[in-house]
Amino acid sequence: MAGEITETGELYSPYVGLVYMFNLIVGTGALTMPKAFASAGWLVSLFLLVFLGFMSFVTTTFVVEAMAAANAQLRWKRMENRQEEDDDSSSTASDSDSLVQDSYERAEKRPILSVQRRGSPNLFEITDRVEMGQMASMFFSKVGVNLFYFCIIVYLYGDLAIYAAAVPFSLMQVSCSATGNDSCGVEADTKYNDTDLCWGRLRRVDVYRIYLAVFTLLLGPFTFFDVQKTKYLQILTSLMRWVAFTIMIVLALVRIGRGHGEGHPPLADLSGVRNLFGVCVYSFMCQHSLPSLLTPVSSKRHLTRLVFLDYVLILAFYSLLCFTAIFCFRGDSLLDMYTLNFARCDIVSAAAVRFFLGLFPVFTISTNFPIIAVTLRNNWKTLFHREGGTYPWVVDRVVFPTITLVPPVLVAFCTHDLESLVGITGAYAGTGIQYVIPAFLVYLCRRDTQLALGPRAANQHRSPFHHTFWVGFVLLWAFSCFLFVTANIVLSETKI
Template identity: 40%
Template sequence: MAGGGPDIGSYSPLTGFVFIFNLIVGAGALTIPHAFAQVGLIYGSIVLAVLAATSYVTATFMIEAIAGVNALKKRSRELDDGAIMTANASAGDDDDAEDNDADDDDRMQTEFMPLMVPAQADDKLEKRLHVKSSGMLFKFDLSKKMELAQMAQTLFSRNGNIAFYACVIVYLYGDLAIYAVAVPKSMREILCPRPAPGVARWQCSDQLDSSQLYKLFVVAFGLLLGPFAFGHVSKTRTLQFITTVVRHVSFGLMILLALIGIARGQGRSVDDVLSYERPENITTFFGVCIYSFMCHHSIPGFIAPITDKSKVGFVMACAFLAVLCVYFVLSYSATFRFQPDEIDDVYTLNFKNYSIRAVAYFLSLFPVCTLSANFPVITITLRENLRTLAHSLAGSSDEDPLHSHEHDEEQSGGILAFVVRHMYALIAIVPPLVVAFFTEDVSMLVGFTGAYAGLGIQWVVPTCLVYCLRRRLASERARALLGEDKRDLLKLSNANPFASPFAHVAWLYLIFACALASTAIITIAHFK
């Protein structure tokens, strides 16, 4: 997934706060003012605050899961080292038998079989744990970067991993479709401005109308950035810094310009704002909020370099609170400055006619620059996730399901060889461009992506991870204590210092229930 975290050594908690804040405030923030205004001030404020709190809760689940998986992996390495020492000490007795046992141990799998149900304990693993039970101690740590996919591989079964990758892939497809719409739409609005807010289609020249020009930009966007899907692209630190500065300058300018307009009497009255209520639009706003608070897939890479790990929880809480404040200021300023039907689904386009043309062009080009820079990275991430999912679906086969065909076709050359060799890249790049070709509704795409795939990554996956982790730790501690004096329970079952403050199992079931109810309500609303 995109945004695995900065590779810059270590940094202070304050720097970690800045990185996490920048991670959350991304492209989704550009769609919040439109969706917020469509719901109304009161409903929008409640939903935004509740979803921010829920996202924070699941972010703490991610932190707990990272520390727990690191502890499990360290414990596994300790057991492996002990097994190797034991095997070496008794190698002279029966070399062949010991070698076979060691090979079997190396192949052992300790993950849960179904998505959320622990597997039956392997006999040989139990023997190893029993030998080491007197020294059972989990070493919880956040220093080692643990990607979300690695955590899923450790805690989920094969079916759970397939579900996980399917969720990730749908989210990445939605991400790319949003980018493939927002960039051409911004370019179209710069070259051929919309004559009035409510106009859906207008003439740009004798040969082209607005819809045709938009489709030309979609094609150009695909031709310019699509080839990166076939190679390897890395975001440099300089590019990250530049896009971060541009992003915050843009948000600051939009808030400032909206406040200036309000001060000049160009805004709406308080009574007008408070009287506008459209609860039927909450489903779309829900998806937009989920998308706008999305950071969970990149949390591992951003917290690992923080020097003082004891402050990670505080840093995360401050980052979410700061983002919520920014979203409130951005949404309130837009709502009091513009009528709901005047706010564009890409908020920067509301300032394309600003009197200072340099400012107008800067804000209009902001999505073009930042989203175009991220598009190749996300495309390559999607390509590799598609490859991994195909490998998982192939079952026990060690070979990529397309690999056997690739080798033969590469030798023959031609178009068919190119298609087969770059199958995953083509599957990654073509569908988002097709979606962008037939719709330019960014708000709809953000709402759909957030409400389904985003909900899975932000709510369901972290909750499943911490649920499986807690059961896994409890299971291994119970096995380690088998035959031990129960008075040693406290000594052996050391607590996770990075555990979520929402430790009661009721929080897990509450998140699951909310996710299920939200999905059902949103689906019903979409198909009415």
């Protein structure tokens, strides 16, 4: 749950942190990117991918700077408390969880040199894991904190809806193809509708909803309990992810090299930009997990450079995955979940590989669904938490888990259009988490740091984009994206 300062835990090297960050960013969004890439045209898609990657890097450096500023203020507050105890041993100790506002007044009364000594670079070392919710409570007003949690909750709902739709959709595609006339999978020119028959008289949409019901019954109960992500489970899912991505890229390259590529993507098609934008924003989402990811890094001396290297590698990987996909498959034959395109005999001859790729989202997403559900449930609790109050058992154990589980399952019941689900989640909640929240965090933390530590306090983790122009540019870009996506949705509905 966001909002608590926890122990750093086991430290790891910067390069291990780089791998963890890479694995965090490259997830489900990458599987929906090839279709969005093909629908918007390769040139427009490449430009937007690079630009959104750059914007994500900018806001990542904002979050890192805010993490350092939060550590500095917490450390300075502890130093102030210790000094007060030394000056007056008979006075009671200050509450360790009090806000830093009282310290501002003391800072204004102290000599400026005393404040500057406290503004040393070591003060900004990132040693305490200060989650996004804690930073929001430190730097935002009460309204801002509520808006922060609202944005996080909407994003997590979108995540759960995507996961709840992706697993049954993948199972439906694999099982209906296996029981069809072509036991090897989907033919190149075949376009299935939800009303097509799958099992006897059962339509494909009926099979999808049966799988959704089973998925909900099996994984839904975990929402009512506490679930912890184990280290070994993370290693297993990461290994499966990289085996699947490597197989798909190699198979697509081999097919293109043999001259069997079917794709002839256009340079640009503006009608597909809306979904591409949301998918790209979703695919670069990492800002909300940076505190738990970067705090355990043992040496943070070149942290910004390592993050930049990570983004370059991720851009290269996304480009390789998407370009091999759009030149290997025709744009109208690309499925929402890219792994399902490899269910054809002429692509993969080995049945085991076909089933592994087809069921790959089932394994990886199923392990993440309970964790995200518990995170969403805990954020609901934090949003409505009252100081010193506790929830009744029914509210704590029944109401919060129910309002967590039911809405995404209902959305998945109504639609399995993964590209649209990812696009909308990324375009709205993703814009808030990736652009708006980091921009306000860094702006307000700079103001509060100057009040508490003086204008010359040196933050060694300061963002390279430290000019106020970049904060305004990120907010302007976020607002423009919101208007653009909303206008496109309205126009699309009007045409229908």
